[in-house]
Amino acid sequence: MKAVALQLEAELDGSLAECWEVLTTSRHLAVWFGPHLTLDARVGGQVEEHWAKGSRKMVTSGIITAFEPPRLLSMTWADSDWPDQTQVTIELEPARTGTILSLTHAGWERLVGLDYELLSAEHEAGWNSHIGSLLLYIKGFRSNLDQRRALIRDPLP
Template sequence: MWAALVDARQRAGWWSYLELDARPGGVLLERWTDGEGRAQATRGEVVEADPPRRLRATWRDDEWPVATEVTISLTAERGQTWIRLSHRGWDALPDGDALRAAHRDGWRAHLMRWAAHVA
């Protein structure tokens, strides 16, 4: 599971448009297109990397006044790996509730693709 997240070749199978240097201080860059066809970017910095258990990074779209924080935790248990994703900091954004809801759907889609990729 960890390698499918941090290795660019493996991650390309489920999140091809994410660049990630999974070391503290490393860059996170997600290039995407909004509903109106405009190029957008989400940028961040890896705050913590504890292979193969946890990755924590800042997360900020270009127009946001402040960054949020994403933590992905992996726990191996009885031959399975559990993924826990936490995305915090929405209260600091003017439209935080709407962004939280939109990201919840986006994260769900990413997690489903990740799980299918490693299965």
């Protein structure tokens, strides 16, 4: 069985610290990922996403295996009906004009008995959608920070 890993990358319009905060803080996650996701941001912390597949309620869960602010977040990831876990790793690196986010979702070949190629394709679409939401949210988050800083520098009369 050949190893299958999704690898996605995006340039975020924010500093490393801002992007890490938006990626790992519940109040931000609830907006750009959705309120159906909980993340206990620490090694050994739980990740849980409640969602529906048609009329069937699903739970995706995992454990954080690496947490190295502000650059690395790695966790196990499995739907409640999977026979094994996959691994999601998110890395942040400063770039000249923002921050590069690299997401790797690996371990699909461990899902013996399931169509792991179809599952990985479905998750690629899902991750791309979430990254798109993250890009828009960070742009707005950054804009709000800039507006607050301007008010502090030049308070209204």
